[in-house]
Each structure stands twice: as structure tokens, then as C-alpha cells.
Amino acid sequence: MQKRKLLEEQFFLWLMRIVTLSIILVFLFIMGVIIKKGYHAMSWEMISQEPQGGFYFGKGGGILNAIVGSLYLAAGSTFCALLLGLPVALGMNVHWVTKTKFVGAIRFLLNALWGVPSIVFGAFGFALMAYLQIRASLLAGIITVTLFIVPIFIRAFDEVLRTVPQGLMEAAYSLGANRTQIAFIVFFRQALPGFITAILLAFGRGIGDAASVLFTAGYTDHIPQTVQDPTATLPLAIFFQLSSPIPEVKARAYAAALILTAIILIISLVSRLSTRRFKKNIL
Amino acid sequence: MAALQRLILPAKLTDRLSTGWLNFAVLFLILLPLVIGAGLVIKSLPLLEQASIGTMLHSAEFSPQQGHFGFYAFIMGSVWVTLLSFVLSAPVCLLAAIYLTEYSPQWLTQSMYFVIDVLAGIPSVVYGVWGVLVIVPLLADYVAPALGLTTTGYCLLSGGIVLAIMAVPYMLNMLMEVFRSVPIELKEASLSLGATYWETIKWVVLKKGLTGIIAALSLGISKALGETIAVLMVVGNVAKVPKSVFDAAYPLPALIANNYGDMMSVPLYDSALMFAALLLFVIILVFNSITSFFLYRIKEQ
Known part of the structure; x- marks a missing residue:
């Protein structure tokens, strides 16, 4: 019996190690694949020039247009x-902090919106463009992507704002601060690393x-x-x-994929480093 | 922001202005899902007037030129590719999450957070490139011939594998959170009664975290269901109900993304694509509501 137990534990432990x-x-x-493939195709021309004539048949030029775009x-x-x-993220934690039902409902809504796939936002953005009579453009792209990333931003910022101690708000109120000052000065300062992330x-x-x-940016x-x-x-x-x-x-x-991955990696790194740097202001 | 304090703006005025903007922003946010839903319904109305929802969901005949829009093949494509990715990723995430929260050394867990971060950050188009470079030739040249089958490699299984990898960071992160929230006293009680570590995990941690596990897994499913570009690049895009995992499939998001070019020239086509987007929107909202409900239950406990 004891032996079987140990065997079972060992079996799953090794399975878990292998899986991890x-x-x-x-x-x-x-x-590895992205870096290796991308490195071979990478050149200075790729990131410094717009597409030249015959670019899509293998002639000269780069993808500066896509990077800058x-x-x-x-x-x-x-x-x-x-x-x-x-304001919504701060409001949820300062202005409406006593209205738990309302804040709960907003969080529920944000969770639902957070999971809506970007293709649905794309289709909606396309419908909106037809309604507003604008064609595929930077503006239409910005509107669509904004709708897509607003829930992501609020959810991430809210996670951190929730950890700010309530005592700070009470202290600030007792010193005569109003809600806006508490939100934008006290809470924002406390949650600065989370804000940057x-x-x-x-x-x-x-x-x-x-x-x-x-559909929207052309x-x-x-x-x-x-x-x-x-x-x-990109x-x-x-x-x-x-x-x-x-x-x-x-x-x-492949080269473009490497550039995009590099941008994402840099963002991830900056996020980590800056979080550390701005932590010193936190009580 | 400290500069705001030093400015000689009247506090009352800034308070009123910012509260006004705050109310507007939150109203906008509350209305957003309604507006998206309404916009998609309005756009798909021309099609809904022509055919009933029931026949469109059941019919597999999709020929826009003749005006037949049956979504059955696409829905099945979405269902199969999602199920496949779920079967591949759920056990892996579950085991890895248990290991990382209960067994592994601190440094491993810490570096795993970095891996999760980067995996979640890699854009889906890059996963697509990787799938085309690695998974597709692997299936076409090695796996399928070894089983005595032929395939182009652009098939259901490729889509499932790529999706499974993309779902890992989301599921793993959430599962780890769930396991870490199990009270340590419960584990100590179980251990002190003579249970082994693994028995404690099996009977206490997994049982206590059940609602959280369901929520995490359903989050993974809804992420897989809506994924577009990566799947589109590897799944083959043939509008037929797939019969095996080596057949090509055509999930709903791929349908929307792929036919953007021709949809204006064929009558009702844009309406059909908007209906497909509406379907996705509704399915995923339902899924996410279930997830949120389960998460809410955990917080209650």
C-alpha cells in the first residue's frame, strides 16, 4: 500500500516535470525559429526604407512603412x-468604492469585453466605418484598436489599484482632499508601477x-x-x-516577424525594469 | 501628477470636470457591448430577413454566389479546432500549474512567469509564422506518412496544436493563481492526518480549486474560439465539415478575416460575415459570463 502511494506520487511528479x-x-x-529565420533575412534596408518598385516581386526596399504605421x-x-x-479605473477604486454592486457590475462587464476576440472588434469597426462614412485609415484603425485595448488596460490597472490600502483614502479625506485629488494624486502615485505595466x-x-x-486600417x-x-x-x-x-x-x-517579436520583448523588459524603478514611491 | 497639486487650479472646478469626464467614460464603457451587439445585428439583418437562424446554423451549403449561407461547416470547424486545442493544452496546463505552485523551486517558478509573460505577449501572427514553418511540414512530412496517411499539413491538427500553445499562458497563469489561493491550513490539516503530498493535492487542492479550474479552462476555450490569424494561417480553410484531424477546416473567425476582399461584390455576403461575427460575439460573451460567475463564487467563499 505504502509502496503504491509512493509510486503514484513519483509517477505524477515526473510527469509534471516533463510537462513543465x-x-x-x-x-x-x-x-529560436523566429530569431534564426528572421536573422537570415534581416538587413538594414529592411528597417530603414519604404517598399521600392517591384518590392512584392522580391526587389529592393524595406518595411519601414509597416513599422512606423x-x-x-x-x-x-x-x-x-x-x-x-x-478615469474609469481610478473611479472604480475611489469615487464608487462604496457602491460595491455597481463596481462589481463594471468588473463583470470588463471581464466579458476582455475576452471578445479582436476579429469581432474588427467587424464592428468596419460596420462603424460604413456608418460614419470614413474609409480604411489610420483613424479607423485607432478607433477599433482603442475599443479592443480599453478593457485590457482597465483590467490590468484595476488589479493594482485594488491593492492600495483603504487607510490612505481615509487619511487623505481627513486632510481635506476631494475625490479627484485622492484619485489622481494619491492612488495614481501608489499604483504607478501597475499603471506603467x-x-x-x-x-x-x-x-x-x-x-x-x-478591415479598418487598410x-x-x-x-x-x-x-x-x-x-x-507589421x-x-x-x-x-x-x-x-x-x-x-x-x-x-520572417524578418518582419523578428522585428515584431523584438518590439514585444523590449516592451516586456521595459515593463519589468520600470516596475522595479518606480516601486520606491510606494508606501 | 504632483504638479497638479501645485497648480493654482480651483480644486472644486477640477473635481467637477474630472468627475464629468469620468461619468462619460464609464457610460461609454457600459454602452460599448450593447452598441457592438446592436451594430452587428443591424448589419446582419438583410440576411436574417432572407433565411431563418435555424436553417443557417444547420445547413452546410455555403455558396454566396447563389445566395446560400449555411454556417454548419464553419461552426463545426470552430468547435473541432477549439476542442482539439483544449484536449492538448488543458492536461499540460493543469499538471504544470500543480508542479509550479506545489513542488518546484522558487527560481523555476519565477522564470516561468517570464516565459508566461512572453508567450502571452507574442502576437498571434508570429505563432502563425511558426506554425507554417514548423508544425505544417512536421505533420505533412513525418507524422502523417508514419500513420499511412497523406495531408498537406494545413489541417485541423496544425490549428489545434498552434492554438493549444497560444492558450497555455492564459490557462497556466490563472490555474496557478487558483492553486495558490487554496488556504495553507487545509493542506497542513491533510498532511498532518498522514496523507502524502500527492494525496493532499488530489483530494484537497484540486477539490477546493474546482470552480477556479473550471473558470480557467473555460477562459482558455473562449480564447481559442476567437483566435483568428494564427489559425487562419495553418488550418487550410476548406469549407467542409472535417472528417479527421488531418482534414482541412474553416473556423468562423477565419471565414470573416479571409473574405474581406470579396464581400462587397456579392449581395448579402457582408451581411453573412457580420452574422458570423455576431455568432462569435454571443458565444464568447456567454462563455465569459460563465467564467466570471465561477470566479465570483470563489471570491464569495
Whole structure:
């Protein structure tokens, strides 16, 4: 009996070790393939030039249009998401902190919205464009991606704001501060690392998502000059070039995938480092 | 923000302004799901006037040129690819989460958080590239011939594998949270009664965390159901009900994304795609509500 118990424990322990190891190996495998394939196709030309004539038949040029387009799009929509999301996240923890039912309902709503796939936002954005009479452009892309990342941002920021001790609010009230001052000065300061993580998370989602911009942002070989111009994005650049039968064009998709992965890695790293740096202000 | 304090703005005015903006923002957020739902319904109305929802869900005939829009093949494609990814990822996540919360050394758990972070951050199109480069040739050149089958590699199984990997960070993260929230006193009580470590996990941790486990797994399912680009790149996109895992399939999100180009030229086609988006939206809202409900139950306990 004792022996069987031990055997069972040993069996599952090894199974769990193997499974955990396999997750790490798959992770390394993915990174390895993306880096190796992308490195071979990478050149300075890729990240410094717009597509030249005959680019999609394997001639010269790069994907600067998609890199800059993606950065514009992600920065614009992160800014809009900040405008909408910051007050709601702070309000949920300061203004309405006593209305637990209402805050609970908003959290429920955010959870539901958080899981809605980006393709649904893309389809809705397309319907909205037809209604507002705007064509596929940077603006339409920013609107769609904003709707998509607002719940992500609020949820992430709210997680951290909830950990701010209630005593701080009481202390601030007793010193004569009003709700806005408590929210934007006390609570925001306390949750600053979480705020940065949330912003970077939303930015990363915005820059990496393809399905929501497929219908709404269009595609062009040029860097957009105004918000009404269509814009190229990195995920779509990868997607379109990978489906090309020409090997040189395919190779560029690998390079573009490496650039996108590198951006995501940098975001992840900055998020970690800055969180550490801003922690010193926290009580 | 400290600068705000030093500004000589009247506190009452800033309070009123910011509260006004706050009310507007929260109203916008509450209305958003309603507006999305209403927008998609309005857009799919032309199709709904032509055919009943029941026939569209049951019919497998999809030929936009003739005006037949049957979604059965696409729904089955979505269901199968999601189920497959669930079967592949759920046991892995469960075992790994138990190991990482109950057994593993601290440094391993810490570095696993980094792995989860990056895996969750990698854009789906990059997973798609990886699937095309690795999984598709692997299935076409090695796995299928070894089983005496032929396949292009762009099949249900490729989609399932890629999706399973993409679901891992979400499920694993949430499962670890669930296991960590099991009170340590319960475990100590079980251990002091003579149970082994594994028995404690089996009878106490898993039982206590059951609602959380269900919530985490259903979150993984809803993530897999809505995933678009990565699946689209590896799943083959043939509008037939798949008969084996080596057949090509055509899930709903892929249908929407793939036909963007032609949808304006064929009557009712855009309406059909909006209906597909509406289907996805409703299914996933229901799934997420279930998840939230279970999570709420945990917090209650």
C-alpha cells in the first residue's frame, strides 16, 4: 500500500516535470525559429526604407512603412485608451468604492469585453466605418484598436489599484482632499508601477493584433501623413508577405516577424525594469 | 501628477470636470457591448430577413454566389479546432500549474512567469509564422506518412496544436493563481492526518480549486474560439465539415478575416460575415459570463 502511494506520487511528479520542461522547450523552440529565420533575412534596408518598385516581386526596399504605421497606430490607440480607461479605473477604486454592486457590475462587464476576440472588434469597426462614412485609415484603425485595448488596460490597472490600502483614502479625506485629488494624486502615485505595466500591456496588444486592423486600417506602401491616410501595420505585413510564392518576399515576412517579436520583448523588459524603478514611491 | 497639486487650479472646478469626464467614460464603457451587439445585428439583418437562424446554423451549403449561407461547416470547424486545442493544452496546463505552485523551486517558478509573460505577449501572427514553418511540414512530412496517411499539413491538427500553445499562458497563469489561493491550513490539516503530498493535492487542492479550474479552462476555450490569424494561417480553410484531424477546416473567425476582399461584390455576403461575427460575439460573451460567475463564487467563499 505504502509502496503504491509512493509510486503514484513519483509517477505524477515526473510527469509534471516533463510537462513543465516541455512548455519551456516549446517556448525556446518558438523563439529560436523566429530569431534564426528572421536573422537570415534581416538587413538594414529592411528597417530603414519604404517598399521600392517591384518590392512584392522580391526587389529592393524595406518595411519601414509597416513599422512606423504600427507604432503610430499603437501609440494613438494607447493614448485614447488612456483617456477613457484611466478615469474609469481610478473611479472604480475611489469615487464608487462604496457602491460595491455597481463596481462589481463594471468588473463583470470588463471581464466579458476582455475576452471578445479582436476579429469581432474588427467587424464592428468596419460596420462603424460604413456608418460614419470614413474609409480604411489610420483613424479607423485607432478607433477599433482603442475599443479592443480599453478593457485590457482597465483590467490590468484595476488589479493594482485594488491593492492600495483603504487607510490612505481615509487619511487623505481627513486632510481635506476631494475625490479627484485622492484619485489622481494619491492612488495614481501608489499604483504607478501597475499603471506603467498596464499601458505597456495595452500597447503590446495594440501593436501585435492583426484581426482588428485587417478591415479598418487598410494597407499602403507609404508612411501615413494624416490620420485619414490608410496605414500599413507589421502583423499584416507579415501575413501578406508570408502568403507570397516568391522566396525573397517570404523571407521578409520572417524578418518582419523578428522585428515584431523584438518590439514585444523590449516592451516586456521595459515593463519589468520600470516596475522595479518606480516601486520606491510606494508606501 | 504632483504638479497638479501645485497648480493654482480651483480644486472644486477640477473635481467637477474630472468627475464629468469620468461619468462619460464609464457610460461609454457600459454602452460599448450593447452598441457592438446592436451594430452587428443591424448589419446582419438583410440576411436574417432572407433565411431563418435555424436553417443557417444547420445547413452546410455555403455558396454566396447563389445566395446560400449555411454556417454548419464553419461552426463545426470552430468547435473541432477549439476542442482539439483544449484536449492538448488543458492536461499540460493543469499538471504544470500543480508542479509550479506545489513542488518546484522558487527560481523555476519565477522564470516561468517570464516565459508566461512572453508567450502571452507574442502576437498571434508570429505563432502563425511558426506554425507554417514548423508544425505544417512536421505533420505533412513525418507524422502523417508514419500513420499511412497523406495531408498537406494545413489541417485541423496544425490549428489545434498552434492554438493549444497560444492558450497555455492564459490557462497556466490563472490555474496557478487558483492553486495558490487554496488556504495553507487545509493542506497542513491533510498532511498532518498522514496523507502524502500527492494525496493532499488530489483530494484537497484540486477539490477546493474546482470552480477556479473550471473558470480557467473555460477562459482558455473562449480564447481559442476567437483566435483568428494564427489559425487562419495553418488550418487550410476548406469549407467542409472535417472528417479527421488531418482534414482541412474553416473556423468562423477565419471565414470573416479571409473574405474581406470579396464581400462587397456579392449581395448579402457582408451581411453573412457580420452574422458570423455576431455568432462569435454571443458565444464568447456567454462563455465569459460563465467564467466570471465561477470566479465570483470563489471570491464569495
